Amino acid sequence: MSWIKVVGTGPGRYQDMTVRAIRALRDCDVVIGYITYINLVRDLVKDKDIIYSGMRQETERCRKALELASLGKKVSLISGGDPGIYGMAGLLYELAKKNVDTDIEIIPGVSSVSAAASLLGAPLMTDFASISLSDHLTPWEAIAKRLEMAARADFVIALFNPKSRERKDNLPRALDIVLKYRCSSTPCGIVKNASREGEITLVTKLGDLLKYDIDMTTLIIIGNSSTFITGGKMVTPRGYVL
Structure with a gap:
């Protein structure tokens, strides 16, 4: 029986993959993914048919997965991180509406x-908001509004896609918004290449x-008003009585 598993x-590291993910890669006929993510798992899929492409070709990858599944293939569609968090899951379901x-x-x-x-310690121990600064698919006006609301509500804020060669100004603009509600001494964490070479x-x-x-490749975590630094690590208290 054919299937598509969005894996x-x-x-990045093999040690951080789940058993289900590894099993799906072993059980499939075809692996489809962004070339960078394919390279991270290449040792696991070297005996499979591999179809890869570059950035911003997510739609094409999903359509190819659906096409191959319709031909009876078992397809692993690779998505870095979690496929339901800025990943491939939603797009595949959107395109699969007619493939019931x-x-x-x-x-x-x-x-x-x-x-x-x-890696940073324990900065996400209470409510937090994750916001991508990429305006490739989301207008900057919407991103700015989300930043405003998250900062005003004192959420810990995780920033994805903070800066690229095309988007040099979005991070400074984002920080200007956050700094209206947070003091400049608020603890922050910067992690580049989390769980990959060059971390x-x-x-x-x-x-x-x-x-x-x-x-x-950088992810930024901005603490809230209660976040503190101890031993070089960020901690946001959960609220337990000590």
Whole structure:
């Protein structure tokens, strides 16, 4: 029986993949994915048919998965991190509306925000908001409104896709919004290449964020009003009575 399994491969390392994800890659006929994510799991799929493509070709990958499943293939559609968090799950379901007979399973993975938080300490112990600064699919006006509301409500804020060669100004604009509600000494964490080669972890302050090298492989976590730094780690109290 054919199927499509959208496989969350986690942040990068084999050790961070789930047993379900590894089993899906072993049981499939074809693996489809973004070339960077394919390379992270290549040792697991070297005996499979592999179809890969570059950035911003998500729609084509999903359509190919649906096409191959209709021909009787078992397809693993790779999605970095968790496929339901800025991943491939939603797009596949959107495109599969008319393919009611297609067996689709979403296999969750460790999100980069979870991986980054574990490296920084315990910054996500209470309510938090994750916001992507990429305006490729979401207008900046909507992003700015979400930042405003999250900062005003004192959420811990995780920023995905903070900066690229095309989007150099979105991070400074985002920080200007947050700094209306947070002091410049608010603890922040910067994690580049979480759970991958070249991993860098840094704990700093909100007012100093722009001093550091930040790109698309970076995830930023901005603490709330109760977040503190201890032993070089960020901690946001859950509220237990000590």
